[in-house]
Amino acid sequence: xxxxxxxxxxxxxxxxxxxxxxxxxxxxxxxxxxxxxxxxxxxxxxxxxxxxxxxxxxxxxxxxxxxxxxxxxxxxxxxxxxxxxxxxxxxxxxxxxxxxxxxxxxxxxxxxxxxxxxxxxxxxxxxxxxxxxxxxxxxxxxxxxxxxxxxxxxxxxxxxxxxxxxxxxxxxxxxxxxxxxxxxxxxxxxxxxxxxxxxxxxxxxxxxxxxxxxxxxxxxxxxxxxxxxxxxxxxxxxxxxxxxxxxxxxxxxxxxxxxxxxxxxxxxxxxxxxxxxxxxxxxxxxxxxxxxxxxxxxxxxxxxxxxxxxxxxxxxxxxxxxxxxxxxxxxxxxxxxxxxxxxxxx
Amino acid sequence: xxxxxxxxxxxxxxxxxxxxxxxxxxxxxxxxxxxxxxxxxxxxxxxxxxxxxxxxxxxxxxxxxxxxxxxxxxxxxxxxxxxxxxxxxxxxxxxxxxxxxxxxxxxxxxxxxxxxxxxxxxxxxxxxxxxxxxxxxxxxxxxxxxxxxxxxxxxxxxxxxxxxxxxxxxxxxxxxxxxxxxxxxxxxxxxxxxxxxxxxxxxxxxxxxxxxxxxxxxxxxxxxxxxxxxxxxxxxxxxxxxxxxxxxxxxxxxxxxxxxxxxxxxx
Ligand SMILES: Nc1ncnc2c1ncn2[C@@H]1O[C@H](COP(=O)(O)OP(=O)(O)O)[C@@H](O)[C@H]1O
Ligand SMILES: [Mg+2]
Numbered sequence: 332x333x334x335x336x337x338x339x340x341x342x343x344x345x346x347x348x349x350x351x352x353x354x355x356x357x358x359x360x361x362x363x364x365x366x367x368x369x370x371x372x373x374x375x376x377x378x379x380x381x382x383x384x385x386x387x388x389x390x391x392x393x394x395x396x397x398x399x400x401x402x403x404x405x406x407x408x409x410x411x412x413x414x415x416x417x418x419x420x421x422x423x424x425x426x427x428x429x430x431x432x433x434x435x436x437x438x439x440x441x442x443x444x445x446x447x448x449x450x451x452x453x454x455x456x457x458x459x460x461x462x463x464x465x466x467x468x469x470x471x472x473x474x475x476x477x478x479x480x481x482x483x484x485x486x487x488x489x490x491x492x493x494x495x496x497x498x499x500x501x502x503x504x505x506x507x508x509x510x511x512x513x514x515x516x517x518x519x520x521x522x523x524x525x526x527x528x529x530x531x532x533x534x535x536x537x538x539x540x541x542x543x544x545x546x547x548x549x550x551x552x553x554x555x556x557x558x559x560x561x562x563x564x565x566x567x568x569x570x571x572x573x574x575x576x577x578x579x580x581x582x583x584x585x586x587x588x589x590x591x592x593x594x595x596x597x598x599x600x601x602x603x604x605x606x607x608x609x610x611x612x613x614x615x616x617x618x619x620x621x622x623x624x625x626x627x628x629x630x631x632x633x634x635x636x637x638x639x640x641x642x643x644x645x646x647x648x649x650x651x652x653x654x655x656x657x658x659x660x661x662x663x664x665x666x667x668x669x670x671x672x673x674x675x676x677x
Numbered sequence: 678x679x680x681x682x683x684x685x686x687x688x689x690x691x692x693x694x695x696x697x698x699x700x701x702x703x704x705x706x707x708x709x710x711x712x713x714x715x716x717x718x719x720x721x722x723x724x725x726x727x728x729x730x731x732x733x734x735x736x737x738x739x740x741x742x743x744x745x746x747x748x749x750x751x752x753x754x755x756x757x758x759x760x761x762x763x764x765x766x767x768x769x770x771x772x773x774x775x776x777x778x779x780x781x782x783x784x785x786x787x788x789x790x791x792x793x794x795x796x797x798x799x800x801x802x803x804x805x806x807x808x809x810x811x812x813x814x815x816x817x818x819x820x821x822x823x824x825x826x827x828x829x830x831x832x833x834x835x836x837x838x839x840x841x842x843x844x845x846x847x848x849x850x851x852x853x854x855x856x857x858x859x860x861x862x863x864x865x866x867x868x869x870x871x872x873x874x875x876x877x878x879x880x881x882x883x884x885x886x887x888x889x890x891x892x893x894x895x896x897x898x899x900x901x902x903x904x905x906x907x908x909x910x911x912x913x914x915x916x917x918x919x920x921x922x923x924x925x926x927x928x929x930x931x932x933x934x935x936x937x938x939x940x941x942x943x944x
Contacts, residue, residue, distance in 0.1 A: 382774050407776040414774075418767035420694060422701040427694075434690045435777040437683070463701055479771065 335360045335487055335518040336381065341390035343376050343542075350376040351387070352542035358520055358535070363513055365533035365550075366522040369632060373542040374522035375415055378491045381520065382412045395487045395518075411480030415491040417472040418479070421465035425456050425475050428464060429482060436483045450478040454508065470501025477508060488512060490521040494528060506531055526632050530554065538635060546639050557630045557638045558586070558600035562608055565596045567621035572597070575622075578614040582607040595623070684778040691772075691785025695759065696792060706796075709755065713748045713797045717804040720744050724868060739902040741810040742822070742894035743867030745801055746887055749794050749830035750862055754854040756790045756834035760841030761850045764942070780936045783842070787834045794830045798823055813899025821917075822897035829890050829920055832927040839935035842942060867891045870905035871913075883910035886923040892916035 336358035343351040351373045358364040366374050379385035381394055383403035391398070397405035419428050426447050433443030451460040454474045459467060464475060473493065480488055493509065494502040509532055513519060523529050529536045530550040538546040538553070546553065562582070566575045572595065579588045579599040588599045601607035604627045615622055699706050721737050721744075760783065763769050772782050802810075802823075812819045837854060844850060864878060865887040874882050882888050893916035895901045912919040 379770075384770055384773055404776055407774055410774070412770070412774040414767060414770050416767040418769075418771035420768050422698045423694060427697065431690055431694055432771070432775065435687055435772070435775045435781075437686075437776075 333360045334358065335396075336364070336392075336394050336520055338377070338381065338392040339390055341377065341380055341387045341392065343373075343380065343385065343387050349542055351380075351390075353390070354539070354542060354544060356381075356392075356520075356537060356544075358518055360518055361516045362534040363519040363521065363532055365529035365536045366520065366539055367524070367526065367529045367536050367632065367635070368522070368539035369524060369636070372539045374539060375491055376542070377539070378412075378414070378489055378520070378522060382410060382489055383407055395485075408483075409485055409487060411483065411485035411488045413473075413477045413480040413488070413490045413493060415495070417476040419464045419472060419475050422463055424461050424463055425451055425467070425471075425478075426460040428475060429478060432479050432482045438482075446482055450481060454478045455504070468501070470497050470504065473497060473501070473505060474508065477505075481512070485517070487518045487520075490519065492522055492524065495524065502528075524632055526553070526557075526635055527629055538639060540636070540640065546635075553635065554630060557634050559602065559630065560604040561598045561600050561628050561630070562604070562611055562625070563591065563596065563598040563628050564611070564615075564625040565591070565593070565623040567595075567623045569595050571620045574618050574620050575615065578611050578618065578620070581614060582610045598628070680778070684780060684784070687778040687781030688784040688788055691781050692789040695786055695789035709752075709793055710797055710800050712751075713744075713801045714804050716744050716748055717741065717801050717808065720868065721805075721808045721810075736902060736904070737808065738810050738813075738900045739895065739905060740868065741801075741805045742898055742900055743865075743891045744805075745798060745826055745894060746829075746865075746891045747862040747867050748797060748801060749826050750833050750887060751854075751858055752790065752794050752797060752830055753833040753837040754851060754858065755793060756786055757837030757841035757850040757854060758847045759786050759790070760838055761845045761847050764842060764845035765847075779940050780932075783835075783838045783932075783935050783939055787831060787838055790834050791827060791831055794827055798826060810900075814897055818897040818899075822894040825890065825893055825897070825917060825920060828924050829886065832924040832931075835928060835931040835935055839931050839938060842935055842938045861885060861887050865891060866905075870902075871908050872906065879908070880910075883908050884912050886920055889913060889916035889919045889923070893920055 334357050336356060338354060338356040341351045341354040341356075342349070354373065354377055356364065356366075356377070366377060368374055376385065380387045380390075381392055381399060383399055383406050386400065391400070393399065394406050395409035397409060399406055419425075420431070423431065426444075429447035429450055430440075430443045433446050434440065438446065448457075448460075451457045454477070456471060456474060456478070459471060464472060467475065477490070477493065480490075490509070494505050497505060506528070509519065509521070513532070519532075521528075521532065530553075533550060536546075536548065536550055536553050537544045546556075548556075562579060564575060564579070566572055575597055576588050579597055582601055583599040584602065586600045588597055591597055608625070608627050612622070612625065720740055724740070763782065763786070769782070778784075836857075837850070840853060841850060844853060864874075865882055865885045867887060871879065871882055871888075889912050892907065892913055896916065901907075907913050
């Protein structure tokens, strides 16, 4: 398999802050890599280097066969970028934005207009196409920005936090759009703070913290490591705690039941979330245990960080190097896709 | 496509984008065009009367070309502010990630601002005609005067383009441009005759391109005033030529500097 995005030893310093501390990335052609990490991890810095907007202090990168440092023009011809903040001109209409981009790619006017219409239709923006972008909702703006990135039908698309700040409906819509892109064989690098998003869209996930990869593997491998979904419950009466613990243990299949934040809350990792949840509730009903709150929780970036580094993502957010050096080695997770295993191991 | 046609097309695309903003936010245009009217009326009535050594009408005529010059030079602030605004916004990352000509963002801005200057000159000329300004030379000469005003304004807008890339803050640009442009326009012959300056400033006034631009316009419009004798300095004796030389020098120095700086920003 050819590698479409390849980066070695990327280092970027802003004064005393080391935004990237030797980041390596490899994205095989036609696959999706998610760069998963909390705020300040270095995601945007990596994206800006790979899209020629920023020069690294050290390291090399090639994108779609062109060297980011020596052939930036060539890289720009082959990629589409949708940055963290929507880069659309809000005084122009959706159509005008897209036409402008088309013209700047060197399209003739006719072709730019046609392509704009095509993209507006494809992104559910045709009704809003003749309205200035400043009248768009956040989700529409974001979709328009992604459409701008796709004007020249690039083989490689880079998306920096494509759904951050979107409402749940817009997020789902965005996921559909990105999934559609992936089906056409486009190579995608996306960054996100949401494990769920990475799981949903990516073949491979690199977890990044303080400018370094701290884990690399498939979404399944990562989830296996973190422990998948959890049933969490809060009992009404602290006296029922042990009964609730027994109910949880019964569905957990051997996994340890964790104490929650208060003396009335408990949680456990489960395999088949919805079914386990029902079984727990049935059992508690039979046992006459009153439950205040119960739910199924998917693992989040926080759980990933807790598992990998012993810290939550929030702690990681605070600047300064990680304590103890526990995060200094990148971990290769048990790969669920054997074909990817050999390539990613270093 | 050759690099040159590419640059021209991209420049034109960016300029069109800038002009569309006027269509969408017409308030900008109102603000930009009202200040020239104010300048003409204020200077013509307030200062025109106060400074007037004798014949009121002719002194007002003498002032108007200076007001034209001052206004188009001030107009360059608009270029700097526009670029500063772009540099702060996400759109600049979009432009920089495209395989477009790297000079087009600045060239497009300076080009679209020519349109502003054409409009503001038009409005000022009309206002001027209303308060008694007249073109006393040939129409061809008058056209040459407007042309000279436009090319000089274009050159100055490249200076402000550099400032806009260096200081990406609209507020700072507006203040900074006053610091630079005020002395240029006021320490010139635009509003007061040369002999009213102390000798130490006189050389500056004589070689200040705003002075020569004003002088060239006065000659071309036929608005010279015998009460304000022209200096013997070469620049003032050949004001149009000297102004054009300044235009070329400014462009050759500042356009490449601004573009180089733009390329390097955040890289
Ligand atoms: N222009 C800059 N100047 C100084 N520090 C910066 C700059 N850009 C990013 N940083 C710092 O670099 C680190 C990584 O930032 P970034 O790549 O934006 O992270 P992320 O996108 O993962 O949130 C952060 O600590 C951030 O504060
Ligand atoms: Mg970011």
